[in-house]
Amino acid sequence: xxxxxxxxxxxxxxxxxxxxxxxxxxxxxxxxxxxxxxxxxxxxxxxxxxxxxxxxxxxxxxxxxxxxxxxxxxxxxxxxxxxxxxxxxxxxxxxxxxxxxxxxxxxxxxxxxxxxxxxxxxxxxxxxxxxxxxxxxxxxxxxxxxxxxxxxxxxxxxxxxxxxxxxxxxxxxxxxxxxxxxxxxxxxxxxxxxxxxxxxxxxxxxxxxxxxxxxxxxxxxxxxxxxxxxxxxxxxxxxxxxxxxxxxxxxxxxxxxxxxxxxxxxxxxxxxxxxxxxxxxxxxxxxxxxxxxxxxxxxxxxxxxxxxxxxxxxxxxxxxxxxxxxxxxxxxxxxxxxxxxxxxxxxxxxxxxxxxxxxxxxxxxxxxxxxxxxxxxxxxxxxxxx
Amino acid sequence: xxxxxxxxxxxxxxxxxxxxxxxxxxxxxxxxxxxxxxxxxxxxxxxxxxxxxxxxxxxxxxxxxxxxxxxxxxxxxxxxxxxxxxxxxxxxxxxxxxxxxxxxxxxxxxxxxxxxxxxxxxxxxxxxxxxxxxxxxxxxxxxxxxxxxxxxxxxxxxxxxxxxxxxxxxxxxxxxxxxxxxxxxxxxxxxxxxxxxxxxxxxxxxxxxxxxxxxxxxxxxxxxxxxxxxxxxxxxxxxxxxxxxxxxxxxxxxxxxxxxxxxxxxxxxxxxxxxxxxxxxxxxxxxxxxxxxxxxxxxxxxxx
Numbered sequence: 187x188x189x190x191x192x193x194x195x196x197x198x199x200x201x202x203x204x205x206x207x208x209x210x211x212x213x214x215x216x217x218x219x220x221x222x223x224x225x226x227x228x229x230x231x232x233x234x235x236x237x238x239x240x241x242x243x244x245x246x247x248x249x250x251x252x253x254x255x256x257x258x259x260x261x262x263x264x265x266x267x268x269x270x271x272x273x274x275x276x277x278x279x280x281x282x283x284x285x286x287x288x289x290x291x292x293x294x295x296x297x298x299x300x301x302x303x304x305x306x307x308x309x310x311x312x313x314x315x316x317x318x319x320x321x322x323x324x325x326x327x328x329x330x331x332x333x334x335x336x337x338x339x340x341x342x343x344x345x346x347x348x349x350x351x352x353x354x355x356x357x358x359x360x361x362x363x364x365x366x367x368x369x370x371x372x373x374x375x376x377x378x379x380x381x382x383x384x385x386x387x388x389x390x391x392x393x394x395x396x397x398x399x400x401x402x403x404x405x406x407x408x409x410x411x412x413x414x415x416x417x418x419x420x421x422x423x424x425x426x427x428x429x430x431x432x433x434x435x436x437x438x439x440x441x442x443x444x445x446x447x448x449x450x451x452x453x454x455x456x457x458x459x460x461x462x463x464x465x466x467x468x469x470x471x472x473x474x475x476x477x478x479x480x481x482x483x484x485x486x487x488x489x490x491x492x493x494x495x496x497x498x499x500x501x502x503x504x505x506x507x508x509x510x511x512x513x514x515x516x517x518x519x520x521x522x523x524x525x526x527x528x529x530x531x532x533x534x535x536x537x538x539x540x541x542x543x544x545x546x547x548x549x550x551x552x553x554x555x556x557x558x559x560x561x562x563x564x565x566x567x568x569x570x571x572x
Numbered sequence: 573x574x575x576x577x578x579x580x581x582x583x584x585x586x587x588x589x590x591x592x593x594x595x596x597x598x599x600x601x602x603x604x605x606x607x608x609x610x611x612x613x614x615x616x617x618x619x620x621x622x623x624x625x626x627x628x629x630x631x632x633x634x635x636x637x638x639x640x641x642x643x644x645x646x647x648x649x650x651x652x653x654x655x656x657x658x659x660x661x662x663x664x665x666x667x668x669x670x671x672x673x674x675x676x677x678x679x680x681x682x683x684x685x686x687x688x689x690x691x692x693x694x695x696x697x698x699x700x701x702x703x704x705x706x707x708x709x710x711x712x713x714x715x716x717x718x719x720x721x722x723x724x725x726x727x728x729x730x731x732x733x734x735x736x737x738x739x740x741x742x743x744x745x746x747x748x749x750x751x752x753x754x755x756x757x758x759x760x761x762x763x764x765x766x767x768x769x770x771x772x773x774x775x776x777x778x779x780x781x782x783x784x785x786x787x788x789x790x791x792x793x794x795x796x797x798x799x800x801x802x803x804x805x806x807x808x809x810x811x812x813x814x815x816x817x818x819x820x821x822x823x824x825x826x827x828x829x830x831x832x833x834x835x836x837x838x839x840x841x842x843x844x845x846x847x848x849x850x851x852x853x854x855x856x857x858x859x860x861x862x863x864x865x866x867x868x869x870x871x872x873x874x875x876x
Binding site: 192217218220239240241242243244246248249250252253254256257258259260261262264265268282283286412413414415416417418419420421422423424430431453473 | 599631635646650653654655658661664665667668673691849857863866876
């Protein structure tokens, strides 16, 4: 379906990434957000708090991130599209409810504008060190989707994508920004509402008698009902059967947890978005995401001007990890160079997917700033000689 | 197409059918609660309150946290949410804000609501968000085996205070009154009719309502403290309870074997969260403000 024009600020704007993310959420149909202030993410909900009363929605500032991350799920089951926004320390507190959203299949979006860590770290400075936490932070086996914008324009475009994935797969989607992307200001073009595709909630059309809250009928994503619709359904974070009733048998656990994984893994080809450039003749491929991809671009261009055969693979989807693409590329390149604002996170995934067919070089940076392009260039040169 | 249950007691066609059964998920019985546990008794009173209050079951949602009382959500035939430990109130807050037409009940235990969820409890009362909270207080963490809770009275023996507790306990009515609740009552599981009436009354209130139910845990609290079985506890509740409507909540703290002050302590009015929110937006935004309830939901719902 098309976006509700109420929420769409059509036009050409000069916005920072945080504000663009908010506009993306409104365009996607988000009408409920619960938040707790934390730098460098707060501007997203500040703008939402100003905008949403005029488009028929609600923002509430909760008492902490534990509350924000579950209030938004109450909002979803009350019928709204909903999200919350945070940064590292708050993201840590939200892990409990990322697990709850995964288990109860509550479609929602968690925005994490990453800053330096661990702990309080560097509140006003960038990092990309929550990437593994986004994937594995809550206990138990589950699968999520994570997207990484590298510009304010993408903060708008991909936030819509994040909501659409959340609805399509009934999964919490992690929107992994970083402080630089959140605070940089650039041109953002917001198209007319009728050019924005939004995915509606997968609401059941079944009768009360026929409806099973977690019945899948062959499709891996069950249909939803909302409180007040008359279905009198039950939702629990306990392992549950198709009725939504708790069941402690290994068989039901196996069936449920495998489905939660497979509904994402089986669609990975469609979910995995990436940008590639000059891979055809490349000996070395730089794999990067978020703000680091823009620093890496300069290093790639410099290497090309030196005559080195370097290609670019930018991860737009971090999770599920595009391992098929990495494996394909690994078959005909010498090495991957993986710069990121952490001491090595996604590089391990690249190495795993490359499976020994190509070497993998990390260009680590502890955060608090971005790479000097020369650091990446030097590693490209080293990798070209391998 | 929807099967709206007739919730009038006197219309029940067959008097051999338990009038409460219509509110329960019979296919989930037997429940997990121990013999002598008071939680089932509170559910019985809750069900009678649904009958008495004639509340529209279609718009009623029930939210629980984790623990023995947290299992209530799984047994009632309502839109029901078994959430995470301590977070029933913030979940319910989101539910109510997204769909203000819902009547939202939070049904959980003392540990869930006042320890891990204590921050949410006081902030929901401060906001005066329109939730009806039923807090079953068995004075202990029961599901995990009888550990000390913030509500455990001094000198009680628990699995984590085997030589007796010594930290002061929360007086929950006092806490929630101070935080801003508009309706505060306490009963025991001996007071089944009074409890049902209080729940019915709370349904008439707009704002944060809190009903504490003192309830036995014969398996872990009464037994360990040599207080006898379920019947002995009923005798204790009967003999030691004093009905004091309007009692100052500062004076209703509980002790190990002492008097239990019960009754309706607080019944006052102040604007609830959503009323204040709308008033503020109307004042500052005027016609630019669009209320949530004015908009059609963006779903392709056909179920009505």
